[in-house]
Amino acid sequence: MDGTIAQARTKLRGEAGEFHKQLVALVPKLRIQALALTRNRAAAEDLVQDAVANALAAQESFTPGTNFAAWMHRILRNRFISTLRKQRETTDIEDLPSSAFAVGAAHEDRMVLKELSKALGRLPSDQREALFMVVLQGMSYEEVAEATGCAVGTAKSRVFRARRQLQVWLAGEERSASSLPKPDERTGRRPGVQQLGA
Structure with missing residues (x-):
């Protein structure tokens, strides 16, 4: 009986370790998705942290062997929707510092x-x-x-x-x-659109 309990505990520890490895590996992609949703770097970081906290709290509900990335993206998206419902406002992408887009260009x-x-x-x-x-x-x-x-x-x-x-x-x-007019079947040109070199 004690051997069965010990095996179950070892299995649970192994699944928890794999869960944490997958979660850490997925964080950069979650940041990209969060930035796409929020259009604000600070809000995106908060969203990722909240989604990770939710995932850790619901770790037992994840079925090992299923698509972990899809499960996490769903948690992040649901968390974003919940936050939107609470705040009813988002910040524009123009609030990002220009350094986020410029790399010595x-x-x-x-x-x-x-x-x-x-x-x-x-x-x-x-x-x-x-x-x-x-x-x-x-x-x-x-x-x-x-x-x-x-x-x-x-x-x-x-x-x-x-x-x-x-x-x-x-x-x-x-x-x-x-909304552009369709091209003429004979000439391939769109009516009312001036062609280059014409």
Whole structure:
């Protein structure tokens, strides 16, 4: 009987150690997701700390062998939503110090980064979050869908729409590409749009 209890305790210690290893390894990705959600470095750090505390408190509810990253991203997202409900306000990405975006870059590079940060801030939060998870964290669409509680097709659509909208804004166009007239089937040109070299 004592041998069975000792084996159970050893197993629990091993699972706890693995849980902590996975949690520590995932913290940088959680910071990226938190920054995408909050658009404020201090709020993102607070969000990550709260999510980690929640995960540690709910450690027994995690099933070993399942997708730990998706479980943690869900906790972080739920914590963000709870915080939003309490505060009903977020801070704009422009509140970040410029040093967060500039790393000894030329003036033009800093301007491009500033334009990009403004454009990212204009995206709907669900699109911005999906884009960050795929592009910066390297998550698959299936992992994004699981972490955000949506269908895989919805995750793909959010990333596609975010990329398309960023292209439009960064190209200096205010209207979306879908509002442009369709090209003429014979010439391939859009009516009312002047062609280069014409």
